[in-house]
Amino acid sequence: MFAGHSHGTLHSEGFLRVQTLWDETMAESAARYLASPAGKDRHLLIVAGGNHISYGFGIPRRVFRRLPTSYLTIGGEEIVVSAEKKEEPQMMDVDLPGFPMVPYDFLAFIAYEELPKTGVLLGVAYEPPPSGRGLLVKEVIAGSNAERAGLQPGDLLLTLDGEALSDGYDLVYGIKQKQAGDRSSLQIERQGKPLTLEVVFQASEPRQGKP
Structure with a gap:
């Protein structure tokens, strides 16, 4: 489970x-x-x-x-x-x-009945950083919404639409509220410098363990 x-x-x-x-x-x-x-x-x-x-x-x-x-x-x-x-x-x-x-x-x-798929995925694997601040991107899935937005491994995810990403649940919950066509503002830190990326969500295929 x-x-x-x-x-x-x-x-x-x-x-x-x-x-x-x-x-x-x-x-x-x-x-x-x-x-x-x-x-x-x-x-x-x-x-x-x-x-x-x-x-x-x-x-x-x-x-x-x-x-x-x-x-x-x-x-x-x-x-x-x-x-x-x-x-x-x-x-x-x-x-x-x-x-x-x-x-x-x-x-x-x-x-068994499969419901219509309306949700989207960001397309990253992440882990808590040693500092405990934000979420550290470990992998960006090829062709994902994250890749199209410009996310890179090593980026530190800080906020999604102004909401702090304190743990994985914050990110998963935020993404679950989105549908294809929605846009989000993702504040990150890359090599110590703040950066804001715009994510335009497209329909995504489920990937085990990657929101």
């Missing part, structure tokens, strides 16, 4: 912290709403990835810790996957734990 979410040189410890923060934030938001006047006597539907709710771990357990209340989990399992999709590296290879319990209260069996 870690391999399916990794970007650059993210370590498993960092991955665990990020996923825990995600679950805690979702749980805190849900508990606050349900405990507020606006959420009184209401049910709340949370849509999240299966591994964030399966076996009651992740979000459900964290909400219950804050606000003891009943809940149900609903998951899905693909029973029809086309042969060509099985051959493409699009499905996570996850070894499910041997828990003596069912993963969800209700399970929906569905056919």
Whole structure:
């Protein structure tokens, strides 16, 4: 599961912290709403990835810790996957734990469906620099939006559209908000000198681990 979410040189410890923060934030938001006047006597539907709710771990357990209340989990399992999709590296290879319990209260069996691709990629591999400031570009993918914008290995990514890039999540989140045709301003540092690049996003093919 870690391999399916990794970007650059993210370590498993960092991955665990990020996923825990995600679950805690979702749980805190849900508990606050349900405990507020606006959420009184209401049910709340949370849509999240299966591994964030399966076996009651992740979000459900964290909400219950804050606000003891009943809940149900609903998951899905693909029973029809086309042969060509099985051959493409699009499905996570996850070894499910041997828990003596069912993963969800209700399970929906569905056919695999590929949603229209509207997102874009920047096309870089990066890692945190020793200074802890920004993101250090290690690789620029040929033909990518990053290459067209003029990014080079060794560049230090500082901001995207004025938002500081403190860690990999900041970059991934920022890029996820873009679609083909959008433009962004990327502030970088190259050999100690500040530089601003304009990125014009074009449709991109997914590349494992590179936002």
